Amino acid sequence: MADLRKLLFLIPSLFSVLHLFFSSESVIKGGYWNSEGGLPASEIQSSYYTHLFCAFASLDPDTYEVTIDPSKASQFSSFTQSVQLQNPSVKTLLSIGGGNSTLSSMFSNMSSSATTRKSFIDSSIQLARDNNFHGLDLDWEYPSNNTDETNYGLLINEWRSAIETESISSGQPALLLTAAVAGSDQISPLEFYPFQDIANSFNWINVMVYDLFTPDGSPDKTQPPAPLRNPTGLFSGDEGISKWIGSGVPANKLAIGLPFYGYKWTLEDPNNGGLFAPATNPNAGGVSYKDIMGVSPKVSYNSTYVTNYAQKGSDWYGYDDTQSISAKVSYAKQKGLLGYFAWSVEQDNNWILSETASQTWG
Numbered sequence: 001m002a003d004l005r006k007l008l009f010l011i012p013s014l015f016s017v018l019h020l021f022f023s024s025e026s027v028i029k030g031g032y033w034n035s036e037g038g039l040p041a042s043e044i045q046s047s048y049y050t051h052l053f054c055a056f057a058s059l060d061p062d063t064y065e066v067t068i069d070p071s072k073a074s075q076f077s078s079f080t081q082s083v084q085l086q087n088p089s090v091k092t093l094l095s096i097g098g099g100n101s102t103l104s105s106m107f108s109n110m111s112s113s114a115t116t117r118k119s120f121i122d123s124s125i126q127l128a129r130d131n132n133f134h135g136l137d138l139d140w141e142y143p144s145n146n147t148d149e150t151n152y153g154l155l156i157n158e159w160r161s162a163i164e165t166e167s168i169s170s171g172q173p174a175l176l177l178t179a180a181v182a183g184s185d186q187i188s189p190l191e192f193y194p195f196q197d198i199a200n201s202f203n204w205i206n207v208m209v210y211d212l213f214t215p216d217g218s219p220d221k222t223q224p225p226a227p228l229r230n231p232t233g234l235f236s237g238d239e240g241i242s243k244w245i246g247s248g249v250p251a252n253k254l255a256i257g258l259p260f261y262g263y264k265w266t267l268e269d270p271n272n273g274g275l276f277a278p279a280t281n282p283n284a285g286g287v288s289y290k291d292i293m294g295v296s297p298k299v300s301y302n303s304t305y306v307t308n309y310a311q312k313g314s315d316w317y318g319y320d321d322t323q324s325i326s327a328k329v330s331y332a333k334q335k336g337l338l339g340y341f342a343w344s345v346e347q348d349n350n351w352i353l354s355e356t357a358s359q360t361w362g
């Protein structure tokens with residue numbers, strides 16, 4: 001009995017020791033690989049990355065266990081081996097969720113009871129180990145009320161302890177635990193994130209500071225979709241990152257999001273093709289960097305907003321190119337962030353943005 005009590009006393013100190021280890025990544029050069037983007041994982045230039053996220057696993061609607069779609073099973077199970085051929089030290093994470101509103105409701109339901117949280121957590125750890133991932137990434141887009149906030153906090157605290165317990169019992173390094181989070185109130189209200197639990201439970205978070213201004217929201221004027229700065233006082237990458245830091249999540253637990261895609265507008269007058277120019281006929285979907293470069297447009301850079309834009313006739317694209325990518329990575333370094341991540345690596349053009357980001361950080 002006395003021994004058991006001693007052991008129980010030891011557990012919290014064990015956790016704080018592990019806590020030191022689990023926040024020890026020195027830089028994150030992260031990239032998501034979208035399994036639906038058409039590039040085999042074996043073709044990723046993984047030497048530009050320290051961490052690659054395999055996207056996405058889903059949730060079983062009945063049991064809330066984490067599942068990999070059978071059509072993706074072999075690509076996912078060989079993901080780590082594929083990307084380590086070129087870079088044996090790259091780490092991989094299985095990303096769960098994504099921007100799908102059905103999933104959002106499933107996360108909300110799953111996190112609302114201890115039984116379904118356990119089902120989700122245990123199955124996620126099993127799936128990560130069975131498929132040789134080094135970690136797990138939560139892409140719940142987005143917790144959207146106070147109930148979600150509380151349950152999100154319970155989920156990630158329980159997830160963290162399950163991960164530490166599994167590490168002790170398996171004798172393997174603890175799985176990494178990360179999340180992709182809204183980068184700004186423009187995307188989803190940040191007030192519904194449990195900031196303290198996030199700071200305590202995740203190794204780091206990927207802050208999605210993109211899709212701030214899109215053809216959906218602004219059909220009649222060209223826009224910088226992911227400006228780092230915004231002199232008008234509206235939303236920007238800097239505003240979102242500063243808000244996360246101000247909420248108590250340390251800067252060195254944040255990775256800034258870099259979009260490897262942009263959005264297309266159609267100019268009303270091809271001779272008036274700057275930022276905020278009159279435009280029509282929005283094509284609301286994203287366009288990959290590769291496809292934008294494919295039309296050989298005239299490329300411009302605006303250092304006030306920190307955005308690139310490109311024009312070909314009356315086609316106009318707001319997006320990130322080498323100038324804005326390197327400015328954002330320099331900003332991340334100066335601000336004391338842990339690093340950056342790209343959505344998504346297969347949208348790069350000949351790995352130019354991946355190389356620019358990696359070299360800018362150094």
Ligand SMILES: *[C@@H]1O[C@H](CO)[C@@H](O)[C@H](O)[C@H]1NC(C)=O
Binds near residue numbers: 101103
């Ligand atoms: C969203 O996720 C649900 C559940 O996994 C799936 O049935 C549905 O097809 C997805 N919707 C889209 C647009 O991908």
Ligand SMILES: *[C@@H]1O[C@H](CO)[C@@H](O)[C@H](O)[C@H]1NC(C)=O
Binds near residue numbers: 104105108145147
């Ligand atoms: C909170 O939001 C979720 C969607 O994220 C929804 O499913 C749930 O019903 C909401 N709960 C309350 C109490 O409004």
Ligand SMILES: *[C@@H]1O[C@H](CO)[C@@H](O)[C@H](O)[C@H]1NC(C)=O
Binds near residue numbers: 061102103105109
């Ligand atoms: C979440 O739970 C609610 C209430 O039980 C249900 O109506 C809804 O269909 C569930 N959502 C999903 C995606 O299963």
Ligand SMILES: *[C@@H]1O[C@H](CO)[C@@H](O)[C@H](O)[C@H]1NC(C)=O
Binds near residue numbers: 274275302304305
């Ligand atoms: C960026 O664009 C804005 C809006 O058109 C303009 O006011 C500003 O001067 C531009 N910045 C630079 C450095 O050209």
